[in-house]
Amino acid sequence: MSDLQLTLLDEDGALRTLALAEAAAFAPPTAPLRSRVVFAAVHVIPQVHGDNTPGAPADIDWEATLAFRRTMWSRGLGVADAMDTAQRNMGLDPAATRELIARTAEAARAALADPEIAAVFPAGASVRDLVVAGVSTDQRGEHELSLDQIVEAYVEQLRATEATGAGAVLMASRHLARAATTPAQYEDVYRRVLDAATEPVVLHWLGTAFDPQLEGYFGSADPAAGADTLLRIIEADPSRIRGVKMSLLDDAAEIAVRERLPEGVRMLTGDDFHFSHLIVGDGTATTEPGAALAPGEYSDALLGAFAATAPAASAAVQALDAGDAAEARRILDASEELGRHVFSAPTFHYKTGVAFLAWLNGHQKAFTMVAGMHSARSLPHLSRTIELAATTGNLEQPALAAERWHAMLRLAGYAIDEGAA
Template identity: 50%
Template sequence: MTIQLPGADGTLRTHEPRTEPLALTTGAPFTSRTVFSAAHVVADPFADTSPDSPAAIDWDATLAFRRHLWSHGLGVAEAMDTAQRGMGLDWAGAAELIRRSAAEAKSVGGLVACGVGTDQLTGPAATLAEVRAAYEEQLALVEASGARAILMASRALAAAASGPEDYLDVYGHLLRQASEPVVLHWLGPMFDPALEGYWGSSDLDTATATFLEVIAAHPDKVEGIKVSLLDAGREIGIRRRLPQGVRCYTGDDFNYPELIAGDEKGFSHALLGIFDPLGPLAAEAVRVLDTGNTAGFRELLDPTVELSRHLFQTPTRFYKTGVVFLAWLAGHQSHFTMVGGLQSARSLPHFARAYELADGLGLFPDPKLAEERMKNLLALYGVTQ
């Protein structure tokens, strides 16, 4: 059997789907790297909502997907941008997600870390005091849930700060208050344009210096950092300047195999949105790396980069659409609906290429189901087979 897929040039090409998935099984816990997948949320397709309505979540399917990730040994990075935080998921929804996911993690022994931000500030421009208070409210909730906290970049802080000293003050205040060490997240403007000039400067060298100054002043309160700048060289440079004991978690969805593999001077752990669709394959690769077989790790993970770069292509912030699309094709949810209607954010040729690449990697547990669902989507767009 074959399937006709539309290309970006408007023509159809023939693809022959795989008949068997890649053989992947669960295994022992990781020993050489700590690996988190930032996980998506599953919308409730029967909710009577509009793009401006609060998110309606299918909690059963959302938590089932997290159990899938935990079963393969991955940690879950919860309520991050992959969960459409700030792009359909408001703070009320994120707070409920954190509470439910943290409780589920406890019940199955899963590792979970949750995003702490300021997205309850939805009115007029916030003051620095209001930014601090919003961060404090969210940090308290995450800590009360028993999850590790990830201090996310704040749109409100980017708007309110007048320079690096404001970032030093706000983050210093939060780190002194944190009861346990946290992960600091530097999210670049390619993921969220409102974060341009974060850390007080659009010059990345100046911003990096401020970022490292925050960490150096509170090394006992920073468990790690997550760098999402899609710049492997800069991440390596930051990684080599971290205080002893502070981990670097790569958030680089373009260059993750080389960054996780590392070099003679160190390596990155991982906290990646692409590990949502790649979960079982990524876990298998890390277990190979645990044996010291770096070449085998790269052999498994390098071929996935083309898919990742496709999903994260400009405008990068809409990568969530491709992630949820692949979850639907893989059978992790019964529909392709997203909170905020974000399923409309990518084109049919984009979906077709994502399907083709994922199928080639053997990511679909049931290739026939994925083929049928892809054909159903094509039919809705008027593509007959």
């Protein structure tokens, strides 16, 4: 047990202390993760000296940004890039997005040439196994688009992404949410975009908690009706669909879709509130060690929460590989407790918590974000974030985290014991 003390700030402005434990012993894998496919949706790290004010082009620290992705790969996790975690539609402009995808794909290609990283991915893995990237229509700005123009915008980004070797994630489009008025129009747009894809893609259903402008996506505000539309898109040609990422924060809705997916189409949970039981699977906490589940009984993962808890996420899948579902649940339950706070309302500001934890864990040298979004959460909110990270085993370097957090409190005018880290 460490003798470090962590000073915390409550909602009423009162200070209190917490004994800080040593870092959790989450060992990196030595072989490929087998039981689940896991992608961590990662953020971007801006230059400390950059402008990065709202409306300015993103000024990215490429060295730190790509190094963070390499830490995901070293844990056997794939990277989901240029998604909402990377601040798509919240500061990451189209030019920076395209450069990000190209640079990450090239870094993945280099990673596969590294024997240590190649060893934790399946033999014959390609760039698209290490990185998938968001494809949307945001390069057209806020202009109103026709359905034909939306298809053209999607296909433009799709071709650019496929050219890098990265896998594609068809993100929910704000343009399409505004332009389409019927389920049939969604089906037509997706069919035409999928026809242009040269490799199977992931479909992304992002809920209004993450982006209020996507109200009624897939043609209905009723998740069950929207699911019917989504499933018709998939069933028209399942060979074109690699998986579905559902981010509705509704585990029952995810399970209902998961059970209806055609063979070979994965459910990649994006539910940062309920991922533990969704990933481990139905009833597995009480099944015999090593009991196999059918694909419709569990979800794989594409999660922003795992960018903040990568060592734990990797350890949980390693536990599943060893047949210890109860240990996997224990690890994931703890990370889910942290995730519920980081993703608390307004949920779309969860990115601030992801960047804050990356800074605490030594993955970036300053707590800064594109478009100044590091100011989107209060000090008491961030205090609770570091407290939960400490108590759930998700501080990778507790002494460094305490030192950085205490410096932040002192900068805000709080008197912290000089003996504290």
